[in-house]
Amino acid sequence: PGTTVQPTVTLDEVDPADYDLLLIPGGTVNADSLRLNDAAVEITRRIATAGTPIAAICHGPWMLVEAGIVGDKTLTSYPSLKTDICNAGAADWVDRSVVLDDTHGFPLITSRSPKDLGDFIERIDLTLTGRAA
Numbered sequence: 001p002g003t004t005v006q007p008t009v010t011l012d013e014v015d016p017a018d019y020d021l022l023l024i025p026g027g028t029v030n031a032d033s034l035r036l037n038d039a040a041v042e043i044t045r046r047i048a049t050a051g052t053p054i055a056a057i058c059h060g061p062w063m064l065v066e067a068g069i070v071g072d073k074t075l076t077s078y079p080s081l082k083t084d085i086c087n088a089g090a091a092d093w094v095d096r097s098v099v100l101d102d103t104h105g106f107p108l109i110t111s112r113s114p115k116d117l118g119d120f121i122e123r124i125d126l127t128l129t130g131r132a133a
Contacts (some may be wrong), residue, residue, distance in 0.1 A: 011039035016047045020128060026058020026078070026114065035066035045069065048106045055109040055124050057117070061085055064108070073101045075110040098123045 016022075022044065024034070034040045044067040047054060056064055061077040062084065064070045071089040082093045091101075097116035100123055101108045107127055111120035125131075 011037065011043060014039075014043050016043060016050050016052060019047065019052060021053045021055060021124065022047045023124075024054065024056035024060035024063045026056075026060045028059050031059035031062040035063045041067050051106045053107040053109065053124075053127050055111075055120070055127075057111040057120055058113050061110055064088075069106075069108075072104050073108050075099050075101060075108060076112050077110060078113055100127065 024044070025031070041063070044054070044063055048067070048069045054064070054069075056075075056077070058078045059081060061070070061075060061081055064075075065081075065084055065088040068088070070085055072091045074092040074094060075085060075090060076094050076096050076099045077085060079095070085093050095112070098109065098111045098119040101110075109120070109123050109127060111117070111123075
């Protein structure tokens with residue numbers, strides 16, 4: 001079991017300029033619920049347009065597909081999303097623990113599953129601190 005976190009702002013109050021990175025959680029229910037929320041999808045688009053890094057793990061890339069921002073990106077995800085991601089116009093889907101694609105306007109960090117969490121967190125840290133891998 002995880003820790004319950006209470007939000008301090010609603011989705012309608014989010015200003016993408018206030019954030020250094022958007023983290024999209026994994027899990028089928030989390031990702032599916034988020035991608036059906038118009039405000040969450042719009043925030044994802046606005047953050048990508050602003051050039052802010054986005055990190056998504058496991059089923060989280062479903063949100064990227066919904067937001068229409070995977071075009072020409074190389075990424076990874078839980079394997080069952082490969083077809084969805086490729087059909088959405090991604091440059092490539094690769095089976096690696098973590099992928100950083102910093103082309104086409106914004107850095108995108110993706111990871112396959114919780115078993116790759118160490119690599120995912122390390123890549124996020126390196127991106128936020130400006131250090132090379």
